[in-house]
Amino acid sequence: MQRMSKQGEQLAGHFLAHRKATIDAAGRFPADKLDYRPWPDAMSVGDLIWHMAGAHHMFVQLALGNAPQGERPQRPADLDGIRAALAQLTEGDAAALRAMTEEQLATPRPGIMNMTLPASQWLATACDHEIHHKGQLMLYGRLNGIEPPFFVARG
Numbered sequence: 001m002q003r004m005s006k007q008g009e010q011l012a013g014h015f016l017a018h019r020k021a022t023i024d025a026a027g028r029f030p031a032d033k034l035d036y037r038p039w040p041d042a043m044s045v046g047d048l049i050w051h052m053a054g055a056h057h058m059f060v061q062l063a064l065g066n067a068p069q070g071e072r073p074q075r076p077a078d079l080d081g082i083r084a085a086l087a088q089l090t091e092g093d094a095a096a097l098r099a100m101t102e103e104q105l106a107t108p109r110p111g112i113m114n115m116t117l118p119a120s121q122w123l124a125t126a127c128d129h130e131i132h133h134k135g136q137l138m139l140y141g142r143l144n145g146i147e148p149p150f151f152v153a154r155g
């Protein structure tokens with residue numbers, strides 16, 4: 001078995017520090033806030049969490065050189081289903097990051113906006129995207145009187 005790269009471990013740790021805070025924030029919404037949106041064209045709470053789960057997963061697949069497969073699965077109908085999918089994708093994405101070799105991370109991959117970047121840069125973009133929407137989700141919470149967690153989670 002090939003040794004997991006130190007860089008892959010670090011990427012997984014960085015991702016999880018943010019994702020665990022996302023999971024914590026997502027867990028604080030009551031079921032009836034599924035469709036809450038702060039303005040008419042905004043993503044709803046459910047759509048926002050689903051978007052975060054799916055986008056990060058897409059970036060990891062892109063970094064691995066895997067073409068998108070078929071249609072995206074349909075969003076679960078309720079918050080518990082969305083949270084379960086988020087947890088499942090988190091586990092898979094973290095494992096994939098840990099297993100990435102230095103060589104894989106340095107490999108140029110075509111991605112969004114007609115750009116080709118080393119896999120490691122797509123994974124950095126994945127984290128930037130997570131951070132952006134995590135703050136948004138926490139604000140959605142605040143607007144509903146829900147105290148957000150700290151912005152990163154350790155351990």
Ligand code: NI
Pocket residue numbers: 051055129133
């Ligand atoms: Ni987005």
